[in-house]
Structure formats: C-alpha cells, structure tokens
Amino acid sequence: MNGKEVCELLEKKQYRILKESFADMNEVDLAELLGELPEKQMIMAFRLTGKEEGAEIFSHMEPREQQILVEAMTERELKEVLDEMFLDDTADLLEEMPANVVERILSNTDADTRRQLNQLLSYPEDSAGSIMTVEYVDLKPQMTVKDALEKIRRVGIDSETIYTCYVIRNKKLLGIVTAKDLLISDERKTIEEIMETNIIKVQTHDDQETVANMIRKYGLLALPVVDREGCMVGIVTVDDAMEVMEDETTEDMTLMAAMQPSEDSYFGTSVLRHARNRIPWLLVLMLSATFTGMIITKYERAFEAIPILVSFIPMLMDTSGNCGSQSSTLIIRGMAVDEIHLRDVLKVVWKEIRVAAVVSCTLAAVNGLRILIMYGDAKLAVLIGLTLVCTVTLAELIGCSLPMLAKKCRMDPAIMAAPLITTCVDAAAILIYFAIATHLFSL
C-alpha cells in the first residue's frame, strides 16, 4: 500500500479495509507511510491504527508529524498514546516539541512519570543518561528462578527488554541474569546463584559513542547505566545503540566535509538550512586559502622568469591535500571506534613517518620520471621530486597530529579533516615549492 492508495480509501470511507491492512503492517513502515500523507489524511489514518501500535507508530514518526498529531488529538487520545510509549521516547518527544505542546504532554502524565521525565531530560545531550530508558526488569537476589519468570510474565510487557534482567539490592546493581539463564536453569535455584557478577556498565555522564562502542564490542543486548553513587538508574538497549552509531557516523562524515551536522535527513532539511550548514566553514576556508594566494604573489618574479612553475601548483596542492586527508581520516576513524588512543600519539607519528617515506618517494620517482621524459629538464624533475617528498611527509604529519590535538583539547577530531588540513597543507606546499625553486634555479 502506498500513500495514494490510503488517500483513495480514506476518500471512499473504506475504514475497515484500511484498519485491516494497517494491522498487517510493521509499525516502522506504517510510520513512514503516514508521514507521506497530507496533514488531514495523516490524522485520519493515525486514528485507524490500533491502540498499542498507535504509540509505537507515533514514536517512529518525525518531530514535525508528531506535533501535528499531538495538536489534533483529544486529551484522552493523547493520554492513551503517552501511557503506551516508553519513557525514553517520551523524553525525546519533549525535547523536540514547542513549549505549548510540551505543557499539554506533561499535563497528561502522572506525577511519578513527570519526575522520571525531568530526570531523563536533565542529563547532558549525547550522554548515556540522555539515551537510556528506565523501564527494565529488576530482580532481587533471593528470588528463585520461578519467581523471576513470574515477574517477567507480570511486568514484561512494559519493559523495553526482558532478555537482560538486573539484580538489585538497595538500588545497587549486584548482577545480571539473562532470560536464557532463567530458561535453562533449574526453577528452584535462586537468582543469586545464577547471576553474573562481573558486570559491564557505564555512568550516566559517559558519552553515547562510548556506550555504543561498548555494546558493539561486547555484543550486548543492553547495557546498565549507574549514577555517580553506583546506583542503577537505567539501561541502554542495542537498538538505541545502533541509532547512536548511525547518528555519530553521519555527524563525523558531515564534520569531515566541513559542514555543520543536521539533525534531520537530507530531504528533511530545507534549502536555507542546508546553505546555512555549509557556508560558515566554506567562508573560513575560502579566506584562509587567500593566504596561500598571497604567498604565490610573493614569488611573482619566480614564475615570471619560469612560467612553467605555475602549472605544477594544482598537482602539488592536490597531492599534499590528499595525503593529509588520508592520514587524518585513518586517525579520526581509529579514534571513533576506540582503536587509537591519545597515548598512542608517538606510535602514530612514527608509523606515519615511515608510511610517508614510502609514499613520498614513490610519488616523487613517478613524477620526476614523467617530467624528465616530457620536458627533458633534470633540474625541474629534481625540484618537483624534492618538493613532493617534503610536502607529502609534512602533510601526513599534519594529517595525523591535528585530529589527536583536537581530541586532546576536547574538540571533535572530525573537524580536523580533509578541508581544514588541505588548507593548512596547501600554504606549506607552496612555500616549500618556491623555496626549493628559488634555491635550485637561483632566482
């Protein structure tokens, strides 16, 4: 079924057919489908979804669509949706809605939920606390396996996951029991006997990227979050970790291409917003590049004497920029997946120096030979070869060290990527090139 068909069926008041097809569809697909409809039809179609599915569909919709729906809902409808939603999704919703909608949502939740929501909203953006959910299964150490299974049966429907249960005494996390452990253990055993006490956990203020990396590294379905006193406050589930991984990657790539990251999708971002995300860095880089131009002006007489010198500028700029961007990409990515740490800085520099030696000599040899064959000018070949060796080595050193420096200064290393590094390296390449040229040709 596509958006047009839904509109037609709504037009013809074929509500029963729609209801039945909706019931057969996955909630994620339904959210996408409803998002394609015009406002009025979206509201009508949403009312045809089941009560439980409604909340899930709502959770998967875009903020703009959620706002339209909230504004169209009666108080009772809103309360029904909110009751079925998980708290972390409600917290996400509150962050996106304008003040009047937030007020209406809060007035439709009970005091206890409001307190929990406020707590969730108080954690810094992109921290473990801000992405966790507080709905998990908690067990007591003295419970038997049978008790635990009964508890899951009772509360399971309201928990994000029942597959990892948390053993808690006085708010402290003592151990973890998986549903698998419960299913394959003797029913009379106590939780204390079967629980795993060697627990992997994070703190509320840990970065969401760290959380996602841990879930991936250890292959977990959920990761417990504790506060500074070691009290259990929530869990992050693997599906949220996957979303974090995707968002962080998109953010890194966007930054690496010198853009402000956008919260929305490509098509969901307006033309003006796209332009606003792209212009600031372009301006900074454009004005910085004029410095490279000024350096060239300084050597005006050199290329007046030997005009061919100018024709090598693009090649030198591009090659050194590419080399710098290769190194910086590897380091930025290595740090993002927790493979390269700040303490490795010397190891990285030493590795890049050796790689640069091989790369720069190869490029110098190939290009030197080309020039020798094409122009038959040995001096020119030496000039280009020597310049390549120097600029490529410098570019790889700048490329590997700037991202680590950024990390050291608690900035996002992804900023120190191709565009910025190219601009730095360009100026250096031109300086080195003309310095060697004036020397070799005694200009």
Add this chain to the structure above:
Amino acid sequence: MNGKEVCELLEKKQYRILKESFADMNEVDLAELLGELPEKQMIMAFRLTGKEEGAEIFSHMEPREQQILVEAMTERELKEVLDEMFLDDTADLLEEMPANVVERILSNTDADTRRQLNQLLSYPEDSAGSIMTVEYVDLKPQMTVKDALEKIRRVGIDSETIYTCYVIRNKKLLGIVTAKDLLISDERKTIEEIMETNIIKVQTHDDQETVANMIRKYGLLALPVVDREGCMVGIVTVDDAMEVMEDETTEDMTLMAAMQPSEDSYFGTSVLRHARNRIPWLLVLMLSATFTGMIITKYERAFEAIPILVSFIPMLMDTSGNCGSQSSTLIIRGMAVDEIHLRDVLKVVWKEIRVAAVVSCTLAAVNGLRILIMYGDAKLAVLIGLTLVCTVTLAELIGCSLPMLAKKCRMDPAIMAAPLITTCVDAAAILIYFAIATHLFSL
C-alpha cells in the same frame, strides 16, 4: 591485569591465580589481553582458560593470533575449541587461514558440519549468506508454548540467540515467535496461535549493508535469511549487524579519502601495506591534476599580463573542491543509510541547484567585497565573484551526481568523494576562471 603482569605470573608458574583471574574476566577483554602477549606466553595463557570460554576468546582474536594458536594446539584441543564455536565464526576463521591450517581444521569437524561450512563459504563476500549463522531455534506450528519452552531449554545453549524462534514447516518459514511471547503466553496455546506471520526477512544474496540497515530500522535482534526458493537457511544477529555497520562505515570513509580499504586495524596494518593502500589513488589523482596544470600553461600569457590572477588559483580550487565534497558526502551518506535512492536523482539535483544558488552568491559577495576593499579593482571583484558562482554551482552538481552515477553503475558511491571530485572540479574551475578572465580583461 595487563600483559606484563600475565607474563610475570606465567614466569612464576602461578597458574592457579591466573586461572582464577581469567575466569573473572570478560571474553572480549581476555582476547585483547592475550593478543598483547608474546607468542609462547599467549599459547600458555590460552591453555589456562576454561573450555567454553576458550572457544569464545578464540573467536574474538585476530587472524594472526588464531593461526599461532591453531598451530600450537593438539588435535584434541583443536576439536574441543571447534565444537564450542559457532559455525559462522568457524567459517570466518577458514576464510583467513592458510591452506594447511584450513585442512587441519576441516579434518577435525564432522561430515555434517563440513557440509554446512562449505555452504556458508559458497556465498558471495559481504552477502547476507556470508554473515549469517545456521544455529537458531526452529519450532513447529503445532507445538504448544510449553513444548517450545522445553525445546529452548534443550537446544538453547547451542544457538546464537534463543530470543527469536522460527516457525518452520517443510523448510519454509511460516512465522516468528519471540521468547517474550513464549514467556507471557498461556502454556497450552499452540505456536501457530501466537506466532507473528508478517515477517521481515532477507535473501542469501542481499548485501550485508542492506541487512544491517534493516535490523537497525526495525529494531530487530535477529533477521531470518531465506534462499531463492523461500526456504529458511539461517539468521543474522544484531551483534553481527553492528560489526557490519562499523566495517561498512570504515570502508566508506577509507574509500572517501582515496584509499584501498584494509581488513585490519590501523596498527595491525604494516607500513608497506599502508603505503600500498594509499599510493594507487594518489598516483591517479596526481597525474590527473597535471591536466589542470596544462590548462594553466595554456593561459600563460593571461597571467603574464596580469600576474595577480595566479594568486586566486588556490582559493578557487579549494573552495570549489570543498563545495563538491560537501554535496558528495551528503549523497554518499544518504545512500548508505537508505535515505536517498536512485529514483530521487532529480529531487537531489533540484535541491542542490537551489543550495548552490544561496551558497555561491554568498561566497561571491563576501569575496567580491574583500577584493574591492583590498585592491579597489571592480573588474577583478566581478571576475572572482562570477567565477565563484559558476564553479560552486558546477562543483555541487558534480558532487551530487557522480555518487549516484557510481551507484547506477553498481560501483561503490564512496569512491566518488572529495579527492576524485576535487580533481574533476579543479580543472573545470581553472577553465571557467581563465575563460571569464580573458573575456573581461580582453586578453
């Protein structure tokens, strides 16, 4: 505990202490720790791990380390490890080992396992079939919930996940039952009554990136894989999907920086291998950039007449390169996360044209004004402004269309990123620049 402490304890033959600390550690951490030890100590330490943990630790080690261990193991030890390993991990192992080790591994598995391994290894690289596992819980539709729970108790220990069970009749996948459904349903109900028949699944030949995107999009713990006849052949679990996401991102970023992707980590890759991954594209781009140089040579007389023209070359090259790389990054990423499709090509082009209009006019205005103030030359300001408008627009169009063209030709769009686009755009920028200059200044 770190590598040095382990070596010391081994030296002192404190095996009991080591065994106890190993038993308390997570298998992933242990694999990392053992990987840091010298060969001999690694083999000794590995023998101190428990039988079940041993296989898991082994699965998490690097291929180089796995080879050392396999070569040191007796036939009995090897068989024990292989018996405990999941088949998808064994298949991965076989892909990495040299022929003689592969032979030894295969001779220690039974005929049935060998047949399954051969099947797994026959799927194309990076396909759903190549990352799936064949160890899952299958149920029959007429079973009761109680029967199903008993089956899980019996076979659960050997399955990758017990949380999603697959209902199968005549090899065909009829439905899905989660462990949660089983736990909260009446024990006397049949599987047929509670199973979900609206199944999200993939085919063996689907790309692994598609698989990971589906698991993320629908928040699944496992995704069933069927063959061309619709028969169930395996499942992909969420932990493997996370690894795929990470590998695919690293591969994309590496390609986008004009490097051959490496299978190993940054430090795990040798200097020569690093150089070999980086040189080919650098050479291609370097030689292509000489064309831009040749174009400049053609306009030798223009910059002999007005030498200041040369000083704007770096700024024009950098700016158009950056604009092209911004567009291409957004499109490459959008296609990777399944937000932008080939059918959207006109929508993309239209969006980029409008963004380019805003961006190019802003840059042209700022730079034109700067030149007017610094040089007081209106003609020069118009030249640079006009060139920026043309090159930026062209760069964004090239940037957004080349990745889509690559996808259309079934190539990886990530190749059409900053370095290649910069080189294309550079030549165009210089051509446009001198064309406008000769016209304006009637050179």
